[in-house]
Amino acid sequence: EMVGVGAETGKQQGSDDSNSREVRIGNSGNLISGEATLAFPSISTADFKFDHEKAATVLVESVSEFQLKYPISGLKLVLVDLSSKSHMLSLVKRKASEKGLDGDRFSTFAGDITKLRSSGGPPCNVITNAANWRLKPGGGGVNAAIYKAAGPEFEQATKKVASTVQPGTSIVVQVPESSVLRNQEGVTHVIHVLGPNMNPQRPNCLSNDYIEGCKILRNAYSSLFENFATVAQ
Ligand code: AR6
Structure with a gap:
């Protein structure tokens, strides 16, 4: 490289x-250009019921690969979860320090991913949605919050890019100028990612197949981070 x-x-x-x-x-x-920050949630670990320990390992390895591939000080990643008591945040913080990740380029933050700037958090120009395969608004978790914050114009913009997303892949949507997510929070792009699903009540359930599940989660983060690097140009 x-x-x-x-x-x-x-x-x-x-x-x-x-x-x-x-x-x-x-x-x-x-x-x-060297100045871009991606906020992302822990993919698949709430509604999709993926094992937290395994997810934290894949997440930290994926961040490590990104940092090695793009040794650029201005390209930053921030893992976000709602609560400072988040199990995922503490698992990831521990594994990240064990692995010696560059803390200037990877951090964690407790707060709402749709309100980072207005709540005094790290300003992130790109944020990540843990999507569903039909790219539908609502449901719960990050997906519901992002569609609500970004408004109907964003839903339209998403539909123009794709109608579905495959597990382990991601798609980039530019946030419309009219959206409050852009005006108030400074978010220019949302990257929709579909992670592996272990919840029998959701489509494409992997029925505890963690060989396949970890592979899909790895692909999901790698697709997300590659798309982020492209957007950051
Ligand atoms: N800000 C930051 N983190 C959040 C927020 C928020 N507003 N809301 C949730 N989290 P989830 P999944 C954290 O369930 O497991 C949807 O219904 C949460 O604590 O959003 O990939 C979709 O339509 C957890 O750490 O995503 C899909 O059907 C992480 O975000 C399905 O859920 C991911 O939780 C996807 O399930």
Whole structure:
């Protein structure tokens, strides 16, 4: 993976201009402007009933892979859950420190993912939805909160991008200018992710198959983080 100073400074790759915020990434040559923060919930661990311990391991490994692939100080990830007593937040914090993740680029926050800026939390220009496969509003959890906060224009915008999403994949939707999620919270994009489902009352239940479940969860985070890196350009 080649990382160097970007073309806008007129310098060659590998030049050590430490003031430059622009870097070139990998083979694609995409320019990442270097200032973007992704907020994401712990995928599949509430309504979809995925085992918390296993989910925390996959989550931390996925963040580690992202940090190695994109060693860019301005690309930040924030795991969010509603309560400071969240079991997932404490599991992930422990595993993240054991794994030695870069704490400047990965943090956790207790609060509502749709109200990060207005509640004095970390301002995140991209947020993540733990979606359902039909990309329908309502239900519960993050999905209900994001569709409610983003409004009907956002639902329309989502429908224009896709009508369904497969387990382990994600889709990016630009938040309409008129949405309060954009005006008040500064969120420009929502990435809908569909995680593995272990809840027999929801579609595509994996019936406790954690080999397949962990594979799908890994794919879900990797798709999410790749889409985030693309959006951050
Ligand atoms: N802000 C931050 N975190 C939240 C919020 C919020 N507003 N709401 C929930 N969480 P879930 P899943 C946390 O159930 O398990 C929906 O009905 C929550 O504590 O939202 O992937 C969809 O339509 C947990 O840590 O997603 C799907 O059918 C995490 O977000 C299904 O649920 C994920 O919980 C998806 O289930």
